[in-house]
Amino acid sequence: MRVTEAAWLLLPLLLAACVSQAPVTRPDAGATIPPSQLPDAAPASPPPGLEQLPNPTVTHETPLPSKSRPYEVFGEHYEVLESADGYVEEGLASWYGTRFDGLATATGETYDVYELSAAHRSLPLPCWARVTNLANGKSTIVRVNDRGPFHPSRIIDLSYAAAVKLGFADAGTARVRVETVTPADFLPRPPPRYFVQAGPFVDFDSAAGSADAIATIAETRATVARARDAFMVRIGPLPTRTEAERLKMVVAFGREWSPVVIEQ
Numbered sequence: 001m002r003v004t005e006a007a008w009l010l011l012p013l014l015l016a017a018c019v020s021q022a023p024v025t026r027p028d029a030g031a032t033i034p035p036s037q038l039p040d041a042a043p044a045s046p047p048p049g050l051e052q053l054p055n056p057t058v059t060h061e062t063p064l065p066s067k068s069r070p071y072e073v074f075g076e077h078y079e080v081l082e083s084a085d086g087y088v089e090e091g092l093a094s095w096y097g098t099r100f101d102g103l104a105t106a107t108g109e110t111y112d113v114y115e116l117s118a119a120h121r122s123l124p125l126p127c128w129a130r131v132t133n134l135a136n137g138k139s140t141i142v143r144v145n146d147r148g149p150f151h152p153s154r155i156i157d158l159s160y161a162a163a164v165k166l167g168f169a170d171a172g173t174a175r176v177r178v179e180t181v182t183p184a185d186f187l188p189r190p191p192p193r194y195f196v197q198a199g200p201f202v203d204f205d206s207a208a209g210s211a212d213a214i215a216t217i218a219e220t221r222a223t224v225a226r227a228r229d230a231f232m233v234r235i236g237p238l239p240t241r242t243e244a245e246r247l248k249m250v251v252a253f254g255r256e257w258s259p260v261v262i263e264q
Contacts, residue, residue: 040099042160042169043113050164055141056116058183063124067106073150084127084180091155093131093176095163096148105146116165119146119157123180131158132177133166140165141181193264194244195236198257200227207231210257218250233257237264 063084070079081087101113107125111117118129123144132139142162149157156178160169168174198214201207207224211233215222218235225232235251238244244261251259 040097042097050161053116053161053165056143058128058141058181058186060183061126064107067125078121080124081122084124087123087180089155090177092153092173093156093158094149094154094173095158095160095169097160107145109145113160115159116140116142116162117159118142118144118162119148120144121147128181130179130181131156131162131166133168134175134177136167138166193237194241195234195262196244196248196251196259197232197234197262198251198259199232200230202230204231207233214251214257218247
């Protein structure tokens with residue numbers, strides 16, 4: 001269940017009138033029908049290929065102040081998180097379909113059943129999230145731009161397209177993991193670097209002496225690094241773990257340096 005932008009503006013009237021709602025016009029039928037009487041459903045003829053719908057590009061978002069304040073829906077009070085950063089939650093997901101297609105979301109954008117979007121009760125709007133179906137491992141990126149689901153057992157309401165992509169449109173619900181994401185999560189990451197490290201040594205002089213011996217055995221440069229109250233000898237960086245493991249065996253041969261491979 002979710003609440004449209006028009007419903008947010010008319011919420012006091014909605015509460016006073018129990019569940020009375022102004023009629024809306026279905027774009028596909030041209031008939032004026034009260035929203036409460038419209039059944040929610042999947043599109044009658046969805047386009048092929050929704051399972052392979054590409055993820056949208058995650059962009060920087062500034063939360064709307066008007067959607068960052070506490071709010072009430074049908075007598076229930078909801079708090080909004082100060083930030084979406086680092087949010088992770090697991091629980092039940094549902095989806096909403098043609099009943100809301102073409103209507104305004106909480107941010108004022110138009111809901112489209114074929115876009116990858118979502119509704120959430122407490123995340124700042126708008127933001128982005130990665131949703132993963134825990135049963136099959138399928139995941140998708142969604143733009144969170146709506147409020148809901150106002151159902152105590154569910155944590156997120158997905159668009160129809162997102163539910164298809166995650167493989168639970170027919171089932172209706174699925175257990176998922178929701179993780180917020182930002183553009184920084186998609187930047188290219190530098191390749192890992194590997195070091196062979198020996199020690200610890202109680203003082204710099206003993207570490208430096210061992211570094212000279214290790215450099216001779218390994219036929220490469222070794223350096224001394226401070227590690228809290230001790231000293232370590234390091235060789236590297238090395239481009240691959242295989243090369244680091246080979247060098248560790250060379251350093252370990254016949255001595256008590258106890259070398260290890262570390263990754264940074």
